[in-house]
Amino acid sequence: MKAMVLDRPGGRLQLTDLPVPEPGPGEVLVQVHACGVCRTDLHIVDGDITDGRYPVVPGHQIVGTVVAGNGEGGPENGTRVGIPWLGYTCGTCSFCGSGSENLCDSAQFTGYQRPGGFAEYTVADARFCFPLPDSYTDDQAAPLLCAGLIGYRAMNMAGDGQRLGFYGFGNAAHILIQVAIWQGREVYAFTRPGDDAGQSFAKRLGATWAGGSDARPGVELDAAIIFAPVGQLVPLALKAVRRGGSVICAGIHMSDIPQFPYADLWWERSIRSVANLTRRDATELLELAPQIPIRSDVQSYALARTSDALDDLRAGRVSGAAVIVIG
Ligand SMILES: [Zn+2]
Numbered sequence: 280m281k282a283m284v285l286d287r288p289g290g291r292l293q294l295t296d297l298p299v300p301e302p303g304p305g306e307v308l309v310q311v312h313a314c315g316v317c318r319t320d321l322h323i324v325d326g327d328i329t330d331g332r333y334p335v336v337p338g339h340q341i342v343g344t345v346v347a348g349n350g351e352g353g354p355e356n357g358t359r360v361g362i363p364w365l366g367y368t369c370g371t372c373s374f375c376g377s378g379s380e381n382l383c384d385s386a387q388f389t390g391y392q393r394p395g396g397f398a399e400y401t402v403a404d405a406r407f408c409f410p411l412p413d414s415y416t417d418d419q420a421a422p423l424l425c426a427g428l429i430g431y432r433a434m435n436m437a438g439d440g441q442r443l444g445f446y447g448f449g450n451a452a453h454i455l456i457q458v459a460i461w462q463g464r465e466v467y468a469f470t471r472p473g474d475d476a477g478q479s480f481a482k483r484l485g486a487t488w489a490g491g492s493d494a495r496p497g498v499e500l501d502a503a504i505i506f507a508p509v510g511q512l513v514p515l516a517l518k519a520v521r522r523g524g525s526v527i528c529a530g531i532h533m534s535d536i537p538q539f540p541y542a543d544l545w546w547e548r549s550i551r552s553v554a555n556l557t558r559r560d561a562t563e564l565l566e567l568a569p570q571i572p573i574r575s576d577v578q579s580y581a582l583a584r585t586s587d588a589l590d591d592l593r594a595g596r597v598s599g600a601a602v603i604v605i606g
């Protein structure tokens with residue numbers, strides 16, 4: 280099979296012929312139709328995050344069909360499934376036992392410690408494959424599986440306040456604004472200063488206000504979610520939220536947060552990170568998505584052009600979601 284392989288941190292993905300993987304106990308073999316591109320893939324390729332194991336086939340927003348496997352109680356052959364970032368949990372640690380499997384001590388992640396979706400086939404733990412709503416095409420379903428899921432978890436953590444600030448208006452934000460508006464909330468979109476295209480994109484999707492990250496919308500926010508991997512946004516967002524408000528950092532990697540006065544945190548403001556997702560987050564969002572219905576702006580690429588997709592994401596040339604479409 281063809282796969283995009285990373286052989287070292289900071290390298291470039293190479294189109295490579297690999298044997299079709301064999302599903303182990305509890306695993307299924309999935310023929311991949313589409314796989315979303317996430318900023319985390321960029322962090323893996325660039326070596327911002329690494330666990331030292333190479334080669335890696337990245338990609339963790341996988342849409343495909345189960346074609347073989349040993350997943351007892353899992354999806355049957357022929358089922359179209361989504362495979363997200365969280366690819367394995369132990370089921371026995373204190374986190375798994377208390378509804379926080381996203382924090383599992385022995386968690387493994389798709390396209391990082393487990394085979395990813397920038398390939399014609401992948402294997403997945405049958406417990407972490409989710410049947411997808413029929414009304415979604417492959418390329419529309421893919422962005423839900425990380426941008427959607429982790430964004431959804433971040434939004435739940437932000438509480439049920441009326442005014443939400445989104446810092447960074449990319450893939451996750453363009454999905455989550457649809458959920459927020461459907462819930463009757465207001466979204467204030469912060470982009471790079473001067474990013475007029477990003478600001479009009481946000482307004483087109485219903486943002487109440489859109490402006491640069493250095494601007495203030497003239498109202499206090501109940502909560503802010505930081506989607507961009509930029510630590511400088513944390514003190515800015517803290518200044519924009521009301522007393523008791525929270526700032527949620529939704530990315531897996533962020534540049535350092537600059538020093539800021541304690542007064543900006545005072546009045547019970549909080550800063551919190553969001554790690555990964557639980558199967559419950561996945562089930563909830565996949566049930567909610569067709570009701571809204573969430574639509575992604577998709578830029579699609581062939582498998583051999585995966586590196587171009589990553590370059591476009593790095594350079595800010597993707598508005599909405601980049602999706603690799605296979606076969
Ligand atoms: Zn565990």
Ligand SMILES: [Zn+2]
Nearest residue numbers: 317319425426
């Ligand atoms: Zn992701």
